[in-house]
Amino acid sequence: MLYLYNTLARTKQPFRPLHEGHVGMYVCGPTVYGDAHLGHARPAITFDILFRYLTAIGYKVRYVRNITDVGHLEHDADEGEDKIAKKARLEQLEPMEVVQFFTNRYHHDMEALNVLPPSIEPHASGHIIEQIAFVQKILDKGYAYVSNGSVYMDVERYAQDFPYGKLSGRNLEDIVTDTRELDGQDEKRHSYDFALWKKAAPEHIMHWPAEFRYTEDGEQKVLKSEGFPGWHMECSAMGTKYLGEEFDIHGGGMDLMFPHHEAEIAQSCAALGHDTVHYWLHNNMITIAGKKMGKSYNNFITLRQFFAGDHPLLTKAFSPMTIRFFILMAHYRSTVDFSSEALEAAEKGFQRMAEAYARLQKISAAATSTDEVHSLVAELRQHCAEAMDDDLNTPIVISNLFDSTKAINSVADGKATISEADLKELREVWQQFAIDILGLQLAGTQQSAVGGQQEAYNKAIDLLLNIRLDAKRNKDWPTSDRIRNSLTELGFKIKDTKEGFEWSL
């Protein structure tokens, strides 16, 4: 039985889907006005794991992850931070060119991390009509008001009928006393109200025509507004469009809990009269020197910089799989502190695992298993499954896989034996948990890369090493060392084994 930590309940709950055999899952995706950084990799990988695991245990999953390409951008402009508008202006690009550019790069980065694409990836800008309709519903129910051409959520009115703040553990009184008064909020009745539809100022680049019917002072009125949807509207509109008025899982970063997810709940309850999401899941932050890595602190390192080693804090380049492994070595609800040292440790651990996987494919079965090997194999699958069932405890899964690498290495070393049945089971468990569920690409990228050429190349190296093997048998150390040293200089790693050799680049 899968247990998930539901932020709404502040506890782990058994996962029971709304419709048997099916799961609807929505996750807040990126705002595409810059390259994805390490922080963006966290939810992408966390919910990729959930997506993979739900699929592995037999559910048919519809996974929706949005692309935010309107709304936040405009708000940032008020703060003097509108990178998309600035970029569009400076580089004489259409805003949509900026959006496309960073969306492409986001996809590329996610693919490198072996994050599966979601089932549906809706753009906010492609769902303006749905968002306008959603705002209209809220107006119809009387939980919104019109002010100066914009539409705002009437939080006070809403809080009379629904518990506002239940996700983040706030109540309206706290929010009243704690919300700062910001400039340009005089259109709102209260500082805690939030925009559902915002009239576009003349300098704004992205805007759409909208028409709203509303009642004011007992009078039916129509608002014609050239503008854009509020920051939280897209998730309510697109989530319910593709997953229904009620669906199973909504995920995102902890920093979105308030106000974003709280606002989403309010919008959906206001429009529909009931809750939409059953399980709210939040991943914790990645920190750097103990501080959250984020846009606002300007302390982030982009994924591309990791892949290229192109940042002062990085001692070297780190492969996408190292990043993925690093993130999976911690539980998703814990903070992870980034450091080059920690990444290097993760890299070595991952290599160890990849080597064990390669050996697992090569070792041959014996008549029986050594006791220790057998007892380990007998329990491995269950241990891994229990860890995943316990709120996706990937560190424990990895820990179990590492335990089994000892058995694999022992067999490869000829110090233990494994039976046909145990070997099959061990290979299956690795395939299922390491490859399919954790999404680790252990087989190495070079194999799939070039195909035929690759094979010829592999055979050439094998040939060289076989010559060396002959030299060793003849105790011709100069030739033997010359081959090994030359290959080492070229970047190969040569390891002698009982049967012969292993090599890698």
Added chain:
RNA sequence: GGUCGGUUGCCCGAGCGGUUAGGGAUCGGUCUGCAAAACCGGGGACAGCAGUUCGAAUCUGCUACCGACCUCCA
């Protein structure tokens, strides 16, 4: 200031009432022409104080420090 969370060995990081987490580093041993790898083993820990309990890293209280959110943020 309010709300919530954290503090685990040299480093990263699980554990949430009784069992060796795991990885990296390090030290010793086995293997080896040498090297690498692998294997075996060692050392090293629960921020502090008090309490509950047969038993606490795990529960309670207090103290100290750190962080997140309260404003765009994954």
